[in-house]
Structure formats: structure tokens, C-alpha cells
Amino acid sequence: MEKQLPREALVVEDEPMTRMVAADAISEVGVKVLEASDAGEALRILGDHPKVGLLFTDIELPGGMDGVVLAEEVHSVRPDVELIVTSGTDHLSDSDLPDSGTFLSKPYQTEHLQNIVKKKLESRHR
Numbered sequence: 001m002e003k004q005l006p007r008e009a010l011v012v013e014d015e016p017m018t019r020m021v022a023a024d025a026i027s028e029v030g031v032k033v034l035e036a037s038d039a040g041e042a043l044r045i046l047g048d049h050p051k052v053g054l055l056f057t058d059i060e061l062p063g064g065m066d067g068v069v070l071a072e073e074v075h076s077v078r079p080d081v082e083l084i085v086t087s088g089t090d091h092l093s094d095s096d097l098p099d100s101g102t103f104l105s106k107p108y109q110t111e112h113l114q115n116i117v118k119k120k121l122e123s124r125h126r
Helices: 016-027 039-048 065-077 110-124
Strands: 010-011 032-036 052-058 084-086 104-107
Touching: 010 016, 010 039, 016 032, 016 052, 016 110, 032 039, 039 052, 039 065, 052 065, 052 110, 065 084, 084 110, 104 110
Parallel strands: 010 032, 010 052, 052 084, 084 104
Antiparallel strands: none
16 A cells, blocks of 8 residues: 655745745645744744644744754754755755755745655655
């Protein structure tokens, strides 16, 4: 019996149009997308939705926690969640992120984001 991909991803981005584009791209690969505009909201959603299998977050977020710290926090409480971190100003390597996190530089092609999402979720849930 083939295992199914997790059906929920969490997109964290304070810019509504950018968040919408990312959410639409991820939903097109068959994953339900939840959205948050800051790290605090993201952590609340993650606590309420155990089926979230992927976090896609911008580095620059309002409030006291940036996307890298959010990714580290998520990894500490939910190591099963795949991580993708993006930014148009900061440039990180994957090794700067917890576990098997992936850095995606903005601007990115939606197809590239979709390929990363599929690869991460498929590899985690074989």
C-alpha cells in the first residue's frame, strides 16, 4: 500500500500577495495549505494541526521571531515537519538550517518551489 503525502503545509509570510502565491503553488501539488503572517500565529496553528508536514517560511517576519528562529523552534517541537526557508535579502545555505532544511532564494519560480515541496514530502514519507 502506497503511503500518502501529508495533507497540510504551513506558509508563513507577512506580505499577503507573496503568501497567496506560495500557498497556491503548494496547494497545486495536492497539499492543504494553512497560512500565518507571523511566527506566533504559525506556532499556534502548528499546535492545532498535527497533520502539518511542511513549514515554508520567510526569514523576515514581524514580531520578535524571524523565520530561521521559527524553523529551529518548529524542528525542536516537531522534528517530523520538513522545513523550507526563503528570503529575498538574506542568503543562507541549507547547512544554516536545522536538520534537512532547504533555503530558497527569492524571487523563485513556483515550479521550483513545487518540486522542492514534492521531493521533501515524498522522501520523508516513504
